[in-house]
Amino acid sequence: xxxxxxxxxxxxxxxxxxxxxxxxxxxxxxxxxxxxxxxxxxxxxxxxxxxxxxxxxxxxxxxxxxxxxxxxxxxxxxxxxxxxxxxxxxxxxxxxxxxxxxxxxxxxxxxxxxxxxxxxxxxxxxxxxxxxxxxxxxxxxxxxxxxxxxxxxxxxxxxxxxxxxxxxxxxxxxxxxxxxxxxxxxxxxxxxxxxxxxxxxxxxxxxxxxxxxxxxxxxxxxxxxxxxxxxxxxxxxxxxxxxxxxxxxxxxxxxxxxxxxxxxxxxxxxxxxxxxxxxxxxxxxxxxxxxxxxxxxxxxxxxxxxxxxxxxxxxxxxxxxxxxxxxxxxxxxxxxxxxxxxxxxxxxxxxxxxxxxxxxxxxxxxxxxxxxxxxxxxxxxxxxxxxxxxx
Amino acid sequence: xxxxxxxxxxxxxxxxxxxxxxxxxxxxxxxxxxxxxxxxxxxxxxxxxxxxxxxxxxxxxxxxxxxxxxxxxxxxxxxxxxxxxxxxxxxxxxxxxxxxxxxxxxxxxxxxxxxxxxxxxxxxxxxxxxxxxxxxxxxxxxxxxxxxxxxxxxxxxxxxxxxxxxxxxxxxxxxxxxxxxxxxxxxxxxxxxxxxxxxxxxxxxxxxxxxxxxxxxxxxxxxxxxxxxxxxxxxxxxxxxxxxxxxxxxxxxxxxxxxxxxxxxxxxxx
Numbered sequence: 001x002x003x004x005x006x007x008x009x010x011x012x013x014x015x016x017x018x019x020x021x022x023x024x025x026x027x028x029x030x031x032x033x034x035x036x037x038x039x040x041x042x043x044x045x046x047x048x049x050x051x052x053x054x055x056x057x058x059x060x061x062x063x064x065x066x067x068x069x070x071x072x073x074x075x076x077x078x079x080x081x082x083x084x085x086x087x088x089x090x091x092x093x094x095x096x097x098x099x100x101x102x103x104x105x106x107x108x109x110x111x112x113x114x115x116x117x118x119x120x121x122x123x124x125x126x127x128x129x130x131x132x133x134x135x136x137x138x139x140x141x142x143x144x145x146x147x148x149x150x151x152x153x154x155x156x157x158x159x160x161x162x163x164x165x166x167x168x169x170x171x172x173x174x175x176x177x178x179x180x181x182x183x184x185x186x187x188x189x190x191x192x193x194x195x196x197x198x199x200x201x202x203x204x205x206x207x208x209x210x211x212x213x214x215x216x217x218x219x220x221x222x223x224x225x226x227x228x229x230x231x232x233x234x235x236x237x238x239x240x241x242x243x244x245x246x247x248x249x250x251x252x253x254x255x256x257x258x259x260x261x262x263x264x265x266x267x268x269x270x271x272x273x274x275x276x277x278x279x280x281x282x283x284x285x286x287x288x289x290x291x292x293x294x295x296x297x298x299x300x301x302x303x304x305x306x307x308x309x310x311x312x313x314x315x316x317x318x319x320x321x322x323x324x325x326x327x328x329x330x331x332x333x334x335x336x337x338x339x340x341x342x343x344x345x346x347x348x349x350x351x352x353x354x355x356x357x358x359x360x361x362x363x364x365x366x367x368x369x370x371x372x373x374x375x376x377x378x379x380x381x382x383x384x385x386x387x388x389x390x391x
Numbered sequence: 392x393x394x395x396x397x398x399x400x401x402x403x404x405x406x407x408x409x410x411x412x413x414x415x416x417x418x419x420x421x422x423x424x425x426x427x428x429x430x431x432x433x434x435x436x437x438x439x440x441x442x443x444x445x446x447x448x449x450x451x452x453x454x455x456x457x458x459x460x461x462x463x464x465x466x467x468x469x470x471x472x473x474x475x476x477x478x479x480x481x482x483x484x485x486x487x488x489x490x491x492x493x494x495x496x497x498x499x500x501x502x503x504x505x506x507x508x509x510x511x512x513x514x515x516x517x518x519x520x521x522x523x524x525x526x527x528x529x530x531x532x533x534x535x536x537x538x539x540x541x542x543x544x545x546x547x548x549x550x551x552x553x554x555x556x557x558x559x560x561x562x563x564x565x566x567x568x569x570x571x572x573x574x575x576x577x578x579x580x581x582x583x584x585x586x587x588x589x590x591x592x593x594x595x596x597x598x599x600x601x602x603x604x605x606x607x608x609x610x611x612x613x614x615x616x617x618x619x620x621x622x623x624x625x626x627x628x629x630x631x632x633x634x635x636x637x638x639x640x641x642x643x644x645x646x647x648x649x650x651x652x653x654x655x656x657x658x659x660x661x
Binding site: 228 | 479480
């Protein structure tokens with residue numbers, strides 16, 4: 001047993017030394033997680049990221065209310081010190097639509113004539129929100145914000161009107177808004193999309209590093225002929241494969257740490273749970289993938305085959321395991337597939353611990369699933385590897 | 392003298408293709424034994440079985456009395472392999488490579504250092520020990536590769552085309568070195584297509600064709616096979632025994648799952 005471990009460590013050390021000398025691989029190793037983080041962190045929109053979005057307004061009303069509404073939009077701030085909208089003025093509804101067609105603005109608001117007058121005369125006034133359908137994500141977000149602001153503005157007016165009618169002016173707000181939903185989180189602060197994505201990306205990078213790295217590394221040694229050098233030595237085959245897996249795991253964890261650090265520094269992600277639990281979950285995630293990695297390594301004779309085989313696994317996994325999209329929003333059949341992938345459990349558990357500060361008890365089912373999956377695949381793959389490698 | 396390598400009815404099949412077809416031969420301790428044959432004849436498959444890298448389909452082979460299949464680790468401790476592909480990591484220095492393989496064979500640290508000094512000095516590579524192998528010429532790589540195979544002082548050394556693609560100077564150095572190893576009592580199994588090398592080095596030669604042994608004898612005795620030519624050389628012997636027909640891949644492909652030059656597709660042996 002001791003010999004298996006010491007042989008395993010020799011192979012791990014050799015692999016890491018070899019890797020550290022390969023500048024190109026080292027460079028991509030560091031750049032890949034950074035690139036991915038920046039991409040995801042800066043590109044994916046959330047409510048807070050509406051900044052200086054061009055908004056067209058055509059105001060045909062000269063009254064006090066439309067002026068105020070316009071002012072509300074131009075002063076609206078959703079992120080710190082940043083105006084949400086950059087207002088562009090247009091004459092009428094047709095011009096607004098044309099502006100959207102030309103993609104000059106990402107949404108538009110039309111205030112018809114007599115808007116203020118209708119309000120003053122206790123009639124229902126109307127505004128038109130024009131949505132940019134070419135750009136559904138931004139378009140819908142802008143429309144939502146516009147509608148919400150208009151609604152809030154309307155509520156302000158109705159509260160004032162009711163207070164004039166009612167005997168007790170303090171009741172006005174209660175009459176207009178009889179129920180108020182108070183939103184309370186489990187941890188302080190407002191989570192952003194990035195906090196949702198970060199645990200997923202970390203888990204994915206760490207686990208796929210083992211999956212793809214292991215197979216590619218074995219295939220490379222097969223191609224170069226150096227695998228024969230390992231196989232001809234009186235070293236247990238388990239040491240060879242696990243030594244290689246271990247070096248990949250170390251690399252994966254380093255990449256995971258880079259991602260976490262970036263998430264921390266650039267996007268203000270905080271780990272609310274225990275770091276020890278986070279690391280344990282990542283190690284468990286790696287464990288759950290080692291068996292699959294070994295199987296692919298045994299089957300694929302060439303690096304290219306290994307890469308293609310793994311791409312087949314990795315690509316659907318990326319979308320199905322809930323890294324970017326919540327599994328709950330997927331169609332039922334897809335949800336079932338998602339729960340057959342170990343990455344899903346690792347991500348779920350990591351998210352609970354990192355975002356919600358959950359403890360061991362809250363993630364014990366995920367831990368169990370990962371353990372069982374890892375044990376079964378390892379149990380199958382090691383004899384298969386031994387058998388295939390000497391045919 | 393005792394037989395250090397014993398091969399009996401050894402057979403290896405890949406699907407419906409028989410790469411090695413019930414071959415038997417023995418090699419005496421201290422012999423240089425040539426394993427010759429056209430491309431795809433089964434030489435490398437035989438070597439891979441003898442070096443525990445492939446399982447035989449039938450038959451058995453023993454090295455120093457140990458069964459290659461049942462006592463693989465015992466066999467591994469007693470053999471060295473210089474395969475056609477160089478078994479060295481190009482991003483590691485020569486010393487790091489040798490130390491790594493030494494540790495895989497569980498040699499003590501001092502013994503590894505001693506062996507590295509001994510073999511690299513003889514192969515004139517001492518000055519290059521701390522350079523990355525990737526920066527070496529083919530000849531330099533091969534010399535370190537041979538040193539690697541000798542770290543454990545193996546009783547049997549397998550050399551699969553050790554001088555292929557090397558300049559005449561390095562070839563000369565390696566051939567002389569092989570003779571020295573024989574003097575030291577090592578048994579050497581050599582595959583090569585260089586017939587001069589065979590005449591210069593080999594005590595006995597087995598010629599394999601289509602997975603079977605066509606002949607197995609000393610160089611002198613084999614030359615008697617060529618009847619119609621005075622003073623025949625080994626090339627004449629080789630062509631007389633294996634024919635002049637070129638073993639092209641296209642033809643072989645019709646016979647079973649074989650790749651270029653008649654190599655089995657699914658095991659990548661050379």
